[in-house]
Amino acid sequence: MSKRTVQFKIYRYDPDRDEKPYMQDISVDLEPSDKKLLDALVRLKVKDDSTSFRRSCREGVCGSDAMNINGKNGLACLTDVDSLPQPIVLRPLPGLPVIRDLIVDMTQFFKQYNSIKPYLVNDNPPPERERLQSPEEREELNGLYECILCACCSTSCPSFWWNPDKFVGPAGLLAAYRFIADTRDEATNERLDNLEDPYRLFRCHTIMNCVDVCPKSLNPTRAIGKIKDMMVRRAV
Amino acid sequence: MKIAKHTYDAVIVGAGGAGLRAALQLSESGLKTAVLTKVFPTRSHTVAAQGGVAASLGNSTEDNWHWHMYDTVKGSDWLGDQDAIEFMCRKANEVVVELEHYGMPFDRLDNGKIYQRPFGGHSQNYGQSPVSRSCAAADRTGHAMLHALYQRNVRAKTQFFVEWMALDLIRDADGDVVGVTAMEMETGEVSIFHAKAVIFATGGAGRIYYSSTNAFINTGDGVGMAARAGVPLEDMEFWQFHPTGVAGAGVLITEGVRGEGGILRNAAGERFMERYAPNLKDLASRDVVSRSMVTEINEGRGCGPDKDHVLLDITHLSPETIMKRLPGIREISIQFAGIDPIKAPIPVVPTCHYQMGGIPTNYKGQVVAPKGDNSNTPVTGFYAAGECACASVHGANRLGTNSLLDLLVFGKSAGETVVEDIQSGNLRLKPLPENAADFSLARMARLENQKDGTNVHEVRLAMQRTMQKHAGVFRFSELLQQGVTAILEVAEQAKTTEIKDKSMVWNTARMEALELDNLIEVAKATMISAEARKESRGAHVRDDAPDTPEFPNGRRDDEWLKHTLWFSEGNRLDYKPVNLQPMSESVDPIALATRTY
Numbered sequence: 102m103s104k105r106t107v108q109f110k111i112y113r114y115d116p117d118r119d120e121k122p123y124m125q126d127i128s129v130d131l132e133p134s135d136k137k138l139l140d141a142l143v144r145l146k147v148k149d150d151s152t153s154f155r156r157s158c159r160e161g162v163c164g165s166d167a168m169n170i171n172g173k174n175g176l177a178c179l180t181d182v183d184s185l186p187q188p189i190v191l192r193p194l195p196g197l198p199v200i201r202d203l204i205v206d207m208t209q210f211f212k213q214y215n216s217i218k219p220y221l222v223n224d225n226p227p228p229e230r231e232r233l234q235s236p237e238e239r240e241e242l243n244g245l246y247e248c249i250l251c252a253c254c255s256t257s258c259p260s261f262w263w264n265p266d267k268f269v270g271p272a273g274l275l276a277a278y279r280f281i282a283d284t285r286d287e288a289t290n291e292r293l294d295n296l297e298d299p300y301r302l303f304r305c306h307t308i309m310n311c312v313d314v315c316p317k318s319l320n321p322t323r324a325i326g327k328i329k330d331m332m333v334r335r336a337v
Numbered sequence: 338m339k340i341a342k343h344t345y346d347a348v349i350v351g352a353g354g355a356g357l358r359a360a361l362q363l364s365e366s367g368l369k370t371a372v373l374t375k376v377f378p379t380r381s382h383t384v385a386a387q388g389g390v391a392a393s394l395g396n397s398t399e400d401n402w403h404w405h406m407y408d409t410v411k412g413s414d415w416l417g418d419q420d421a422i423e424f425m426c427r428k429a430n431e432v433v434v435e436l437e438h439y440g441m442p443f444d445r446l447d448n449g450k451i452y453q454r455p456f457g458g459h460s461q462n463y464g465q466s467p468v469s470r471s472c473a474a475a476d477r478t479g480h481a482m483l484h485a486l487y488q489r490n491v492r493a494k495t496q497f498f499v500e501w502m503a504l505d506l507i508r509d510a511d512g513d514v515v516g517v518t519a520m521e522m523e524t525g526e527v528s529i530f531h532a533k534a535v536i537f538a539t540g541g542a543g544r545i546y547y548s549s550t551n552a553f554i555n556t557g558d559g560v561g562m563a564a565r566a567g568v569p570l571e572d573m574e575f576w577q578f579h580p581t582g583v584a585g586a587g588v589l590i591t592e593g594v595r596g597e598g599g600i601l602r603n604a605a606g607e608r609f610m611e612r613y614a615p616n617l618k619d620l621a622s623r624d625v626v627s628r629s630m631v632t633e634i635n636e637g638r639g640c641g642p643d644k645d646h647v648l649l650d651i652t653h654l655s656p657e658t659i660m661k662r663l664p665g666i667r668e669i670s671i672q673f674a675g676i677d678p679i680k681a682p683i684p685v686v687p688t689c690h691y692q693m694g695g696i697p698t699n700y701k702g703q704v705v706a707p708k709g710d711n712s713n714t715p716v717t718g719f720y721a722a723g724e725c726a727c728a729s730v731h732g733a734n735r736l737g738t739n740s741l742l743d744l745l746v747f748g749k750s751a752g753e754t755v756v757e758d759i760q761s762g763n764l765r766l767k768p769l770p771e772n773a774a775d776f777s778l779a780r781m782a783r784l785e786n787q788k789d790g791t792n793v794h795e796v797r798l799a800m801q802r803t804m805q806k807h808a809g810v811f812r813f814s815e816l817l818q819q820g821v822t823a824i825l826e827v828a829e830q831a832k833t834t835e836i837k838d839k840s841m842v843w844n845t846a847r848m849e850a851l852e853l854d855n856l857i858e859v860a861k862a863t864m865i866s867a868e869a870r871k872e873s874r875g876a877h878v879r880d881d882a883p884d885t886p887e888f889p890n891g892r893r894d895d896e897w898l899k900h901t902l903w904f905s906e907g908n909r910l911d912y913k914p915v916n917l918q919p920m921s922e923s924v925d926p927i928a929l930a931t932r933t934y
Contacts, residue, residue: 117840134585136673147794150846151838155376158552160588160669162480163380179672200523201843207377220488221440230394231437233449239442246442246474246481250379285440 105131107141108188111152115201122199126188138185139166139177153202161316164251167194168203174253174314194256196265209265210252210272217269217277217295222288238284245279245324247317248272254311254321260304267300271311271321274302278324281331293332302328340774341528344766345371347755348517348532350503350559353381354479354744355723355751356538357486358432359702362752364493368759371530372495373519375502375554375848378487382540382552383744386479387665388456388593389471390436390741392429396450397469402426403924404461405470409739410927412458412622413732414875414892416572416900418916421700421728423924425739425746432745433472441485443474444662454596454662458622458736458934467620471738476591476665482741502848503558504777506535506566506719507769514704514718515767517562518777522848525841527781529774533764534718534755537563537696537704538748541724542859543576546689547801550582550589559725561855563696564862565776568716569706569902569911571727572694573859574867575876577735578810580626582688584646586673590666590685592737595619597662599651601630602682603638609647614934621934624734624876627687631810634686641684648682687810692859693735693876694866695727697902700920702726702751707902712913718764720755722747729900732915733875784850790835793850800827800853800860808867812879817868824864825908831857862903869910872897889931898929 106128114122129145139159146152155165159178166177169192171185182189197205223232255261255270269277277296280286296302302325311321347363349356352374363370374381393400405426410417437443437451444452453469461468474481490497500522507516507529516531542557543549564570580601581590595601601619603609613629614621621629630647639645651659656679659667663678670678697705698721699713708714723744730743758764807820831853838846873882873891882891902911917926 115840115842117842136586146845150793150836151840153843153845155380157376157380157554158382158385160385161672162477162665163376163382163384163552165376165380201840204843211377215491218492220492221438223438227438229434231434231443231451234445235449236445236447239445242442246484247477249384249480250377280440283440283442 107131107182109145110188110190111202112192113202114199115151131182136181137178138170138180138182138189141182142177153204155204162249164249167251167253168192169194174257176251176253176316179316194252196256196262207252210255210270213269213273214250214276217273218288218292219276219280221280221283221286223285224287232285234284241282242279244319245275245282248275248319249317251316253314253316257310257314259308260306264300264304268304269296269301271325274305274328275319275321275324278328281328293328293335296328297332341526343371343528343530345369345530345532346759347534347536348373348530349536349538350517351381351538351540351723351725352378352497353538353540353723354383354483354486354741355748356536357483357490358745358748359536359538359722359752360490360495361486361493362749362756364490364495366756368756370496371498373498373501373503373517373530375500375522375558377499378490378497379483381483382555383483384480385552385589386482386741387476387589387591388596389454389473389478389738390433390482390745391456391459391470391736391738392433392472392742393426393470394430394433394451394453394472396446396453398461400461400468400470402429404463404468405429405459407463407927408459409730409736411464411932412734412736413730414734414932415898415929416729416732416874416915418729419918419926420916420920421730423919423921424700425730425742428746429742432742432749436482436485436745439485439489441474442481443472454593455620456596456737457592457620457626458617459738460617467617471593471596473593475661476593476663479741502851503562504780504851506562507773508566509767509770512716513767514716515769516773518774522843525844525847527774527777529769531766531769533759533766534720536702536751536755537721537725538723539725541692542856543689543692545800545804545856545860545863547805548582548587549689550579550587551689556852556856557692557725557859558852558855559721560695561858564858564905567904567906568696568704569904570694570862571697571900571902572729572866573862573903574870574901575693575733576689576863577623577691577693577876578627578687579690580623580630580687581649581685583669583673584641584684584686587688588669588673589690590649590669590683592623594649594651594663594666597651597658598654599649601626602648602650603633604640604644605638609633609638617934622734623737625934627810628878630687646684646686649685650682651678652680652682691735691740692724693727693731693733695725696721698722698726698728698747700728700750701754702747703754707911707913720751722751733877780851780854784834784836784847785839787833787835790833791830793834793836793846793853796827796830796834797853797856799830800824800856803827804860804863808864812867812877814879814881817864817879820864821868824860828857828861858905861905861908865908866901866903866910870897870901894929
């Protein structure tokens with residue numbers, strides 16, 4: 102089998118060593134078993150152990166290895182390395198402060214997630230057994246609960262880039278609707294109040310970058326639309 | 338060197354299912370609690386669990402916890418402690434219902450109750466027929482559970498130290514645990530966390546093997562820290578090889594696939610499990626299915642050009658069922674095998690999956706170690722739960738869905754015990770020893786100044802290949818003996834690892850070197866304990882302990898009905914009895930019997 106070599110152009114910045122960020126040109130030979138971009142990055146790290154990125158499950162469910170791949174946000178572990186035009190240009194997720202190389206500071210992202218009260222609110226004393234929910238009611242949560250908090254969506258959203266402190270962003274709003282849609286949750290009004298604001302919800306201009314990049318094929322724009330509809334219906 | 342010191346009532350290390358469940362108990366009780374985690378909580382490996390969590394709710398088929406207890410004892414090949422198993426099975430409904438109340442999006446039956454599916458080794462009426470006991474959220478149960486637990490912790494305002502890697506356990510002159518040292522990834526700085534109680538919930542070390550379903554982060558950090566601090570490790574020879582890892586990639590395909598009707602086939606298309614387990618067939622216990630698969634492959638009936646895997650077939654299920662109950666599996670299969678399981682079967686092979694052994698605990702979550710005549714004396718201030726702990730509920734082989742149950746039950750139990758021990762005044766803040774951080778700092782300095790050392794990647798690879806070759810699905814006396822020599826050599830190499838990257842900021846090279854120290858402890862414990870156990874039991878099956886009329890399945894209850902304890906210092910082995918007595922006097926022990934499915 103002929104040798105597979107990939108060329109990378111990687112954003113590098115180590116505040117401990119570098120005065121400013123730079124793009125590093127580097128190539129690495131792959132083994133036949135290296136299928137995903139993450140495999141190639143792990144291979145690269147053997148060659149240069151200072152290459153820094155987050156990774157864990159390597160199967161698209163933990164959300165650690167989100168990065169900007171040839172200009173588009175995605176998970177390294179779910180991206181076929183052979184499908185990518187070379188050099189493969191890797192940058193950290195846009196719009197968040199860079200800690201080092203491909204590792205970004207996600208504080209603001211999680212702050213927005215926490216701001217929507219991402220937990221079930223139901224102050225009635227719970228029954229002895231499970232709360233009942235019909236299969237149809239439960240189906241309303243499909244496409245919402247599967248979010249892995251990788252931040253691909255929020256960091257591809259221009260509205261989030263401009264106002265990361267004021268706009269909740271697609272991931273947080275998807276989570277907000279996940280609880281609004283849950284028949285067991287009793288805080289719909291408070292949740293809508295919490296979003297009734299020129300920025301928190303209404304900075305979404307349906308650009309739909311979030312839908313385009315979501316590695317789990319979720320649709321935050323649709324969830325945001327449903328929240329907006331509920332706001333309107335509540336107002337009339 | 339000046340070191341920052343944090344003081345808490347309790348410190349939890351790890352924020353997967355067990356750590357988060359314990360954290361809820363502590364946060365809601367008002368104790369000052371810190372949760373240290375090397376990854377953001379929802380990135381923990383609990384997230385990858387797929388098929389479900391066991392509870393005898395009986396929502397679709399009649400069930401009760403006695404049957405669950407029987408299945409678990411039998412699944413453990415009688416190496417599980419029956420008091421802890423009774424405790425877990427009795428508590429299952431409570432902790433699963435609690436989770437539902439926290440907002441966990443379980444799938445539902447038409448009557449609105451939690452959906453339950455069949456799973457391997459779980460049965461009705463003491464082994465008679467399969468039972469639907471696995472409570473599931475599609476095939477994303479671990480993800481749904483971990484997020485629900487994290488969300489509940491957001492509500493409880495739990496204090497997390499995210500991306501802090503714990504380095505070492507701090508014990509005082511009495512041997513009591515008084516804290517941990519930890520490194521903040523962003524700054525590279527080491528701190529001391531001084532506490533009345535430390536709970537380890539650090540997960541398993543599946544990355545000691547070359548082929549593993551486990552995440553990169555599963556490096557046995559807590560297990561390694563405990564071993565270095567003189568705490569023995571229990572039953573480390575028992576590793577679960579999950580029957581269905583994607584061939585070549587290692588990624589997990591849930592047993593829930595077989596629970597929904599999936600069938601394993603060899604190259605001839607034969608449903609071979611009928612020959613090995615006439616009763617439960619494809620839903621026999623995992624060790625049994627994995628060995629059957631390897632036997633098929635070894636005897637030339639494997640599939641593919643290299644005849645090195647078998648096929649998991651769900652093409653007979655309706656696309657609707659697959660899309661509704663197994664959507665994540667379909668994604669994984671397309672992504673990692675290049676196959677849509679609606680149209681073609683998935684190539685699978687047994688893959689290292691779960692560490693049955695670990696830090697010895699009792700059912701209250703207290704870490705226990707031999708002292709004088711008592712082999713189960715609690716180590717004051719030290720608790721553990723989840724995969725890093727050995728209660729022991731899984732014994733020689735864990736049943737699917739019992740791991741998520743384990744972390745809920747024992748995470749909660751460890752949390753409750755700590756609250757009780759602190760509020761009753763049993764635990765107080767003992768002074769830190771003078772040299773509390775010296776050991777960790779010496780490890781860091783060694784790594785920093787190492788010249789002409791070994792390469793972390795190469796040593797890790799040597800360890801993984803050694804474990805894979807010498808301590809796999811089937812074990813051979815001669816290979817195990819060679820394996821002990823080989824792994825001790827690798828351990829020597831690990832003492833001089835060298836990293837090129839010396840940055841203080843988010844230094845993943847340093848992190849991987851420190852993780853390797855933990856993996857090596859686990860690998861040594863595994864190989865040495867396995868070599869010593871001269872019988873076949875559960876997941877540990879060796880050539881010189883074959884199935885005979887006198888000793889069915891090669892199990893030697895006359896000599897080996899006991900737990901292994903491995904001590905890092907001098908690689909010393911000790912043993913302690915299995916507890917065959919349930920917790921309650923009213924519950925009959927599950928009597929020893931030959932294990933068939």
